[in-house]
Amino acid sequence: MDKIVNIGQSIHIKGELTGNEDLTIEGKVEGKVFLKDHNLTVGANGKLIAETTAKTVMVLGEVTGNITADDKVEVAATGTMRGDIHAPRVVLADGAKFKGAIDMDSRRPGAAESKSTSQPVSASKPAPAASSSAAHEPVGAGAPGKTANL
Amino acid sequence: MAVRSSVSAAPSVAAPGSQSCGGLGKALARALREGKPQILVLGPLCGDSVVYLAGRGARVHVDEVELPAPAPKAKPGEAVDVPRPIKIDQPSGAYDLVLAWEFFDFVPPDRLPQFGHEVVRLLKVGGQLVMFAHLKPPSEHAVIPRYRLLADDLVVREEPSGQAFPRYIHSNLMIERAIAGLAVQNIHLQRNQMREILASKAGVG
Numbered sequence: 001m002d003k004i005v006n007i008g009q010s011i012h013i014k015g016e017l018t019g020n021e022d023l024t025i026e027g028k029v030e031g032k033v034f035l036k037d038h039n040l041t042v043g044a045n046g047k048l049i050a051e052t053t054a055k056t057v058m059v060l061g062e063v064t065g066n067i068t069a070d071d072k073v074e075v076a077a078t079g080t081m082r083g084d085i086h087a088p089r090v091v092l093a094d095g096a097k098f099k100g101a102i103d104m105d106s107r108r109p110g111a112a113e114s115k116s117t118s119q120p121v122s123a124s125k126p127a128p129a130a131s132s133s134a135a136h137e138p139v140g141a142g143a144p145g146k147t148a149n150l
Numbered sequence: 151m152a153v154r155s156s157v158s159a160a161p162s163v164a165a166p167g168s169q170s171c172g173g174l175g176k177a178l179a180r181a182l183r184e185g186k187p188q189i190l191v192l193g194p195l196c197g198d199s200v201v202y203l204a205g206r207g208a209r210v211h212v213d214e215v216e217l218p219a220p221a222p223k224a225k226p227g228e229a230v231d232v233p234r235p236i237k238i239d240q241p242s243g244a245y246d247l248v249l250a251w252e253f254f255d256f257v258p259p260d261r262l263p264q265f266g267h268e269v270v271r272l273l274k275v276g277g278q279l280v281m282f283a284h285l286k287p288p289s290e291h292a293v294i295p296r297y298r299l300l301a302d303d304l305v306v307r308e309e310p311s312g313q314a315f316p317r318y319i320h321s322n323l324m325i326e327r328a329i330a331g332l333a334v335q336n337i338h339l340q341r342n343q344m345r346e347i348l349a350s351k352a353g354v355g
Contacts, residue, residue: 075197090200090201090204091197091201092195092197092198092200092201093197094194094195094196094197094198094296094310095195095310096195096197097195097214098195098200098212098214099212099213099214100211100212101209101210101211101212102200102201102204102209102210102211102212103204103209103210104201104204104205
């Protein structure tokens with residue numbers, strides 16, 4: 001099972017952050033984040049001011065800066081995102097704060113799936129974007145697996 | 151581009167509560183011919199609609215614009231506060247399509263020309279504006295609704311919970327004057343007494 005690293009609420013990091021494991025940010029990170037093939041979660045208390053590259057990015061807190069993901073970006077209803085998102089799959093919950101642009105590059109694999117997972121199928125039962133966060137693999141606090149608090 | 155075709159427009163089968171929007175369908179069809187159109191969505195965020203448009207191949211920009219307050223009334227002997235200018239923090243001439251949904255309904259009549267001018271500024275020549283305007287609103291105050299796209303020409307109008315704002319009725323003439331520089335292509339009165347207005351920035355047919 002992958003180790004999950006947690007940047008705690010009192011931690012403030014400035015600079016370039018790279019790694020080969022999943023990461024949850026509950027503190028504040030400024031600069032650049034690069035997590036190749038791994039998941040990044042910006043927790044409800046987390047604040048990320050950075051250019052970010054990861055496999056998936058889950059935003060529950062606040063992000064300023066552009067995000068590029070190989071798989072998926074999800075902004076939960078509690079999330080605030082200022083910046084552009086480039087990912088083949090995007091989920092924006094109603095109620096989330098978002099200012100920026102979204103580019104789902106159709107040449108990337110998974111673009112077709114994004115429609116089926118993120119589109120409403122009927123008016124009477126629209127796909128609730130907020131609830132789709134449940135489909136996100138939990139990588140934050142409380143998730144099973146080892147947790148290392150920085 | 152096989153992927154693109156797999157996320158093409160869903161068939162516009164009417165779902166309960168949905169409304170057909172021919173103008174929107176036309177506008178999207180034209181915008182999507184551009185390859186990767188720049189679409190600006192104003193108003194409350196509907197994540198599904200944004201993702202739908204992005205999945206159709208557009209680059210979708212979202213901006214929750216602050217509602218302009220009515221201009222303060224002059225009182226005898228008192229200096230009038232100049233209202234803050236309306237500014238949408240987006241570049242000029244950048245967009246192929248602006249989806250304003252019902253935002254114009256919440257702009258006070260005395261600020262409508264300024265707001266309209268700002269929206270027109272954002273459009274490329276040939277760019278289009280799609281907006282909705284009530285003819286007979288059921289109440290004087292309302293929460294700014296969200297529009298959920300089910301297909302290119304099919305939406306569901308939703309009123310989320312939240313703060314209610316005063317809603318105004320703008321005549322067609324007032325709207326046309328406010329968006330001077332755009333040619334109104336289509337005004338379609340829908341069953342719910344809502345006008346769907348499609349306008350295009352003059353210069354390209």
